[in-house]
Amino acid sequence: MIVKMFNLEREHEDIKKDLLRIFEDVLSGGEFIQGKEVRALEESFASYIGVKYAIGVGNGTDAIRIGGLALDLKAGDKFVTTPNTYVASAMALSMQGLVPLFCDIELETYNMDPEKLEDLLKRERDIKLCIPVHLYGHPCRMDEIMGICKTYGVKVMEDACQAHGALYKDRKVGGFGDVAAFSFYPTKNLGCYGDGGIVVTDSEEAYRKAIMLRNYGQTDKHVHAIEGFNSRLDEVQAAFLRHKLEYLDQWNEKRRHIAWFYRKELEDTPLVLPAEAPWAHHVYHVYVVRSKKRDDLRQYLSDNGVSTLIHYPTPIHLQGAYGSLGFRKGSFVNAEQAAGEIISLPMYPTLKQDEILHVCGCIREFYGL
Numbered sequence: 001m002i003v004k005m006f007n008l009e010r011e012h013e014d015i016k017k018d019l020l021r022i023f024e025d026v027l028s029g030g031e032f033i034q035g036k037e038v039r040a041l042e043e044s045f046a047s048y049i050g051v052k053y054a055i056g057v058g059n060g061t062d063a064i065r066i067g068g069l070a071l072d073l074k075a076g077d078k079f080v081t082t083p084n085t086y087v088a089s090a091m092a093l094s095m096q097g098l099v100p101l102f103c104d105i106e107l108e109t110y111n112m113d114p115e116k117l118e119d120l121l122k123r124e125r126d127i128k129l130c131i132p133v134h135l136y137g138h139p140c141r142m143d144e145i146m147g148i149c150k151t152y153g154v155k156v157m158e159d160a161c162q163a164h165g166a167l168y169k170d171r172k173v174g175g176f177g178d179v180a181a182f183s184f185y186p187t188k189n190l191g192c193y194g195d196g197g198i199v200v201t202d203s204e205e206a207y208r209k210a211i212m213l214r215n216y217g218q219t220d221k222h223v224h225a226i227e228g229f230n231s232r233l234d235e236v237q238a239a240f241l242r243h244k245l246e247y248l249d250q251w252n253e254k255r256r257h258i259a260w261f262y263r264k265e266l267e268d269t270p271l272v273l274p275a276e277a278p279w280a281h282h283v284y285h286v287y288v289v290r291s292k293k294r295d296d297l298r299q300y301l302s303d304n305g306v307s308t309l310i311h312y313p314t315p316i317h318l319q320g321a322y323g324s325l326g327f328r329k330g331s332f333v334n335a336e337q338a339a340g341e342i343i344s345l346p347m348y349p350t351l352k353q354d355e356i357l358h359v360c361g362c363i364r365e366f367y368g369l
């Protein structure tokens, strides 16, 4: 049996008729960029997250870049994120000349460790922004992070690119920081059919600035108050996304059910299974387990038709792009340990029971169980 890591073809089968109708509607509407569909998605997404404003942009990386600049961050300013996230969490702003610093994670959730954040903010008094990443769909400890950042006068931008619909103590992630960034990359819990992203915020000031930044700093036709970029969301993607948003909670519940099933089948194996903190509602963007024999296990699964991935094999502080920052092996021990042991098993709402049983059966065989 072949079990793919993602299976977008299968996801689309269920909603294909709707998508084709939506495509025809947009086509005959004759408006393709930043029109009524984008405005409608912004309204629906802001209300889904529970914030006042949402700004559709070109992708998740731009959502982070525009979110940071909308908070008045500028070249030379320091920001902190975790080293074990997708490189965009740091690169979106380092490419703008901002300076990334890193804070190690807690191994239970793979997210920013608030104690280590506080140690860093005590030492480095000129950090302007903190970017907690709700990695894999598990929320960060937002009460602690918000409290510490408030004490040290640091702004917060949530990187919620992997956590559409995740809850921290009954509130959606994305509604805690000064701004938050989401990606609509096709494999995300809410994904479109190309690139897309969105910034959300309760701040009218950040909203106004983000609106300008995504469109050449424009306030009116041919009036450019600040410098900006072209990072706009397509009408057709917005229309697809608005339709898919209606299914998001239901799809997240399916992911949670699959996670429950994996746990049931794998609980007695030597694998470290993903934790869900008592205050968290995990949305399992990916299902990440840990094994001391990760590479052998991965090969065994591959030999038996099961695709897996590693999110992520090299922590950002050890990437060549950041060599000049002076970090080395041992700088962030938890992130480095995770990078050597994690493996992401297939996870998507349409994963079938016999496929999960096949994956788990192979893992049990691997361990001789």
Ligand SMILES: Cc1ncc(COP(=O)(O)O)c(C=O)c1O
Residues within 6 Å of the ligand: 059, 060, 061, 062, 085, 086, 088, 089, 133, 159, 161, 162, 183, 184, 185, 195, 196, 197
């Ligand atoms: C945590 C995280 N941050 C940022 C991004 C960047 O999003 P995009 O690929 O839409 O630019 C991604 C997605 O790839 C991500 O997973």
